[in-house]
Amino acid sequence: MPINLLRTLIPQLKSYVSTTDISLQSQALSLFALLLQLSPKSTFLEVEREVLEDVYGIAYSPLTSGAALDSVLTFFGALVEADFQIATHVVSSLTRGTPEKPKDVSYPNVAKCVAQVVKSNHALAAGVIAEFSKNLKVGLRVAMFLRLTAFPETFGSTGPLYCSSDPWGDWSFYVRLVSTKEVDDC
Amino acid sequence: MLTPVLLKTLGEKHPRVASEAFKAFSALLGALKPVRGQDWVESVYEEAIARLANHATDAEVRSCAEDIVGDLWLNAPETVHAKGGQEWEYVCRTSGRTDGAVKVVTRVAREADVTETWVNGCVEWATKLLTKSGRTGKAEVFECLTVLLLRSVLSTGVALVVIGHSSLSTDMTTACRSTCYAL
Numbered sequence: 001m002p003i004n005l006l007r008t009l010i011p012q013l014k015s016y017v018s019t020t021d022i023s024l025q026s027q028a029l030s031l032f033a034l035l036l037q038l039s040p041k042s043t044f045l046e047v048e049r050e051v052l053e054d055v056y057g058i059a060y061s062p063l064t065s066g067a068a069l070d071s072v073l074t075f076f077g078a079l080v081e082a083d084f085q086i087a088t089h090v091v092s093s094l095t096r097g098t099p100e101k102p103k104d105v106s107y108p109n110v111a112k113c114v115a116q117v118v119k120s121n122h123a124l125a126a127g128v129i130a131e132f133s134k135n136l137k138v139g140l141r142v143a144m145f146l147r148l149t150a151f152p153e154t155f156g157s158t159g160p161l162y163c164s165s166d167p168w169g170d171w172s173f174y175v176r177l178v179s180t181k182e183v184d185d186c
Numbered sequence: 187m188l189t190p191v192l193l194k195t196l197g198e199k200h201p202r203v204a205s206e207a208f209k210a211f212s213a214l215l216g217a218l219k220p221v222r223g224q225d226w227v228e229s230v231y232e233e234a235i236a237r238l239a240n241h242a243t244d245a246e247v248r249s250c251a252e253d254i255v256g257d258l259w260l261n262a263p264e265t266v267h268a269k270g271g272q273e274w275e276y277v278c279r280t281s282g283r284t285d286g287a288v289k290v291v292t293r294v295a296r297e298a299d300v301t302e303t304w305v306n307g308c309v310e311w312a313t314k315l316l317t318k319s320g321r322t323g324k325a326e327v328f329e330c331l332t333v334l335l336l337r338s339v340l341s342t343g344v345a346l347v348v349i350g351h352s353s354l355s356t357d358m359t360t361a362c363r364s365t366c367y368a369l
Contacts, residue, residue: 001306001309001335001338002306005306005309005310005313008310008313009309009313009331012313012316012317013316015316016316016324021321023325024321024324024325024328027325027328027329027332028328030328030332031328031331031332031335034332034335034336035335038335038338038339
């Protein structure tokens with residue numbers, strides 16, 4: 001893609017990255033993901049500088065679900081694959097930069113985004129799991145479902161360490177807020 | 187036998203007659219694909235250009251003329267390639283109704299043999315459409331942009347990752363694979 005075309009296109013797409021219109025936002029994020037796949041070098045810097053902060057906001061939003069969430073995940077996957085070095089930064093921004101009001105944050109969304117980043121950069125898996133394990137006692141009890149089948153090279157195991165019936169889908173790494181009773185049942 | 191009568195009706199003032207004539211030629215182009223060395227193709231092209239260039243053209247006739255430009259690109263490529271692409275200057279306008287044009291560009295980008303210059307020109311045009319106020323037709327513009335960007339893969343062959351993308355037609359997927367294997 002010619003660079004001048006990208007410089008015109010990216011600001012226009014950016015204006016759709018908001019929760020005002022979820023459907024168009026989803027399409028805009030899918031296009032960003034496509035641009036990151038097609039022209040990673042020329043798109044990455046622009047996206048990191050102009051769009052990434054807004055996407056964090058969308059990832060936190062409880063309004064983001066279904067196809068819109070899929071496009072957020074595709075975006076994060078493409079972003080990390082465009083430049084692996086950003087993966088750690090994305091994980092820390094997703095988990096530490098949450099809004100002040102906890103009710104405004106969809107933790108399942110954040111967890112899925114972290115999972116997607118780890119999927120796109122397996123080298124992060126051990127570090128991210130260790131980081132999340134430290135925060136298990138904050139506020140609500142947190143249950144971590146670690147499905148290790150995707151990371152045998154990291155953990156030397158092909159079987160799941162801890163596996164639920166997994167009604168949430170096939171996530172390699174999943175953090176979910178649950179009630180104390182549910183954790184005990186697990 | 188058939189085409190002289192149809193060609194005459196293409197120039198009719200009555201919009202219903204003209205638009206039905208365009209539709210008949212669309213069907214004919216599809217049935218005779220690939221169309222080569224036929225005089226009537228030239229006439230259909232000229233009439234479509236005349237209709238598109240005229241701002242007073244009825245909306246239905248304009249829509250049919252836009253469709254036939256797409257049909258010509260898909261079914262009579264040799265004729266239109268020789269024209270230098272002037273038809274797109276009339277199809278790709280940024281004012282008025284643009285939904286038909288977006289559909290035609292998407293279809294041509296998905297199925298026809300196009301150049302990188304054409305793709306870049308259409309991306310520029312579609313980007314301008316995103317600046318228009320209102321939500322109407324925006325989803326289609328995004329779809330159009332997706333197809334155009336995927337189309338750029340065919341000329342560069344850089345993105346193996348996009349093979350199997352839902353917006354790719356079967357032909358494009360095959361072409362992508364061929365390009366990538368050739369590398």
